[in-house]
Amino acid sequence: MKITPVELIKLTKKAKNHSIKMQNRLLLYWAVMTFVIFAAILVVMSFAGVFSNSEEKASHLLELQQQNTYAELSEQFTLLTAKGISLSERTSEILEGFLFTESASMLSDNPEMLEVIETILYGDLDAVIHSNPCNGAYIIFDATINTKIPEAEKSRAGIYLRLANISGKNEISTDVTLFRGIPAVARKNGAELHNRWKLEFDISAMPGYDSAANFAGTRLADGCFWTENTTLPETWESMVLLNTPIVAKDGSIYGVCGIEVSEFYFRLSHPAVESEFGSMVTVLAPIEKDELMVSKGMVGSSGGTYLRDNENLIIREGEKFNTYIGRDSAFIGTHQKLDIALEDGSAIYAVTLLPAGNYLREEATNRLIWGISAIVLFVAMIFVSFFLAKKFVRPIAQSLSAIQENKMEDAENSGISEIDSLLSFIEKNRASGNENSLPSDIEELFTEFAKRAESLTPTERSIIKYYSDGKEVSEIPELCFISINTVRKHNANIYKKLGVGSKEELMLYVELFRRCGRFDELL
Amino acid sequence: MKNLIRKQIIDYSDEKIFCFGIICHECGKIRKSTPIRFSKAGEIPQSESKKIIFRILYEREHEQALEKAVEEAANFFNLCPHCGKFVCDDCFLICEDLDVCRSCAEDLQEIGEPSSFAGWISG
CATH class of the missing domain: 3.30.450.20 (PAS domain)
Incomplete structure (x- = not known):
């Protein structure tokens, strides 16, 4: 079944209008936030060299080559020793x-x-x-x-x-x-x-x-x-x-x-072996204390590696491989003792060396690549977060603005089900609130009463205030320093001016004005 | 208000009748309270102890009568907020802005009507 472009547009609009739960949006937002944090951790870890497998690769290369070197040298010199005896x-x-x-x-x-x-x-x-x-x-x-x-x-x-x-x-x-x-x-x-x-x-x-x-x-x-x-x-x-x-x-x-x-x-007979870190060199030499005595041994073909055959190298033991440091050069490598001896009985070692410079450069490049990738991911995630946050807040802001401007009926679907429900509830409430508002004739009555109240004297107003505060007629003389007859006279005037027949009726009006927040109009 | 009246009240009581009065400072008329008869009026105490009891009863009923007289007076007397005089309803005028005594109304050129004109209104 083919979908026409018009149908496609309609479907897209429908999909846009379909509300998504705020929880789902928040879930998406937090998922992105998690990715951002993850990317930030990646950045730190990358620059710390956690993901760089150069060390592992170099170690593996050296291990393999060392196996070959040891096997070849061991075979060669053991054979020659046997031939010498023979x-x-x-x-x-x-x-x-x-x-x-x-x-x-x-x-x-x-x-x-x-x-x-x-x-x-x-x-x-x-x-x-x-x-x-x-x-x-x-x-x-x-x-x-x-x-x-x-x-x-x-x-x-x-x-x-x-x-x-x-x-x-x-x-x-x-x-x-x-x-x-x-x-x-x-x-x-x-x-x-x-x-x-x-x-x-x-x-x-x-x-x-x-x-x-x-x-x-x-x-x-x-x-x-x-x-x-x-x-x-x-x-x-x-x-x-x-x-x-x-x-x-x-x-x-x-x-x-x-x-x-x-x-x-x-x-x-021992050519250099090329690797991604440079040429691996075979060395046959004794070790005195922590020093590889290259000057007393033999060096295989060095290829592109610069290794002086008269320079001894100080050995720094490492976890995966050792470092051999010369005057102005450094190597990584590994060594193994051969079953042959020198004149003074000291042992000879089969050594595989790799220029440290190449390895360090490779390591730094790897770290940089990982670091840049992680930064790119981090920046991308920040942009996604920014975009999502904006997308998340915009419908809420629009809905709030619609509420403030009282244009809820014109407001578009926010796309968030909770917000849409809230808008609909407020709209319904407002409509019902309008239904419960005072009828126009009652409003007129209120206005007229308030107008009549304008003719009250200050004493009469203060007496109404006492009544509204819950005071009884008998309490007014004490409060106003007047006789009860004077109070009654004031009451008569108040009733006459306001057109009420009793204190109960007066109090009903007072209560209505108070509830409608218009009590001040009486005072 | 009642305290003010209590200070102004004059005791017209005798051995048989409790009666009190207040002078209007405006018109000078004395308004007397409704007389109340002493419950033992006319009786002669037969003993000293009875005399004491009669005296105590008299004092108690006198106090009660005074209280009633003060309440009664409160129905008719007003305090002028301008001159501070204690005046009766006839001499206290209900004016447009402030209720004052006749003298003050005259001085202040305020027009009003006596509060005693008021009819009895429920409430």
Whole structure:
């Protein structure tokens, strides 16, 4: 069924004329007021950051990334530690094949044997660096090719293979270079010499060598440790080394073997993970007191995050994540202890860091958005309140004005049932009041009586006043200091002037005038 | 009013009759109250105690007669609001604006009629 525009207008008018209960209007008004209060609370809460979920999001991101970081680092360094021990055992086994019960010093001044042994071990080292997440591996024998040279005390023979072309910009290459060792071994295996190649190791420059070489324990795992971040001898590269003693069956030390993880390699293998708060950086470092010793650890690729690898960060523990504060930078993040140790036995931690600036900006933006939204809601609610209040009061004001101007019959429907009822009641009452008004002839009688009363003398008026106050005739002499006869004479005059026949009739008029509020006309 | 009359009243009573009178200060006429006979008038007390009783009775009835005389006088006497004289109804004129005695009406050039002209009106 189609509704024509005319019908629609009629329906709208009818709907407008339909009265709504004042209670319902008030209910609507209070509902809006409640919304206003709610919006105001929202404003306060928004600026207080209650609704900003940045903290929650950042915490969730960090938690997820930390799980990955911990898993990767734990797997990598546990694997490398195991490989280091395995390499030590394998080297020990080979050396025993050559030396039997002799010590490694037997290899000193014996380049041929050293070449043979290094050739054999080359394959093991090559396998280690190609099949494990590291970029170098080495074996140092407690022997030197030439004991007669002045540096023979700190010079040790051995072999050190490193992956070639590891840099922050390049992909990891599978080419191997010989960093330390006999060149003939490199030639035989098709490897190039490192640009900082030397024949032997300078053990004074090899971090952790002394500790490993002086290992006196029985369990090889006890003598296995990682070094702090240090510069590779005679290069500009930073790295951490896993040192493992090579122990003979009799407990003597053949030398030290190890694995290298350079900072570049670490960066390439632990790229920054982008998030809405910026790049999340992986850090492997020890913690001393409340300080994350970044300078002693390794930093993964930082992406857009500026993190100096020589700057230590003070840790502030937080409820959902920690804050790491540097000299001129701050990060949020979390850390977990890894099951590997440094030379001095201190623990190493897997850390995930996120620039605090980005997070704080995001947090502030979120708060601002929430705050502005809440303010907009608040302002809108205020306008709605204003509009409703006006709409609520207008019909009441119009109705009051109609009552004052006595135009109730012309007044439009107020739209409030109670007000409409009141108007109708007043109108009806007024109409009935008119019905009860004095008939015109009675009014004339009143007027005439009042006119006659104008001829009364002051004494007569005062006597009427006494009567109206309920005094009797016998009381008048006392009050007026006149005789009763004089009073009677006055009464006679009053009755005559007013045209009444008795005091009762006079009192009837007095009472009527009093009830009609016209008593003053008699006095 | 009654107090004023009481002050003005003159006692004309004797052993047998109680009677009181008031002089109109305007006309000088004395208006006497209705005489009241003493209940023991004519009786001679036989003893001293009877004498005392008769005397007490006399005083009581005298007081009652005085009260009646005052009430009676109140029917006829008025106080002139101008000169303060105590005048009878014949000498008190009901004027247009203020009721005064004849002398005052004359002085004030007010015209009125004596209140004694009034007929008995119920009420």
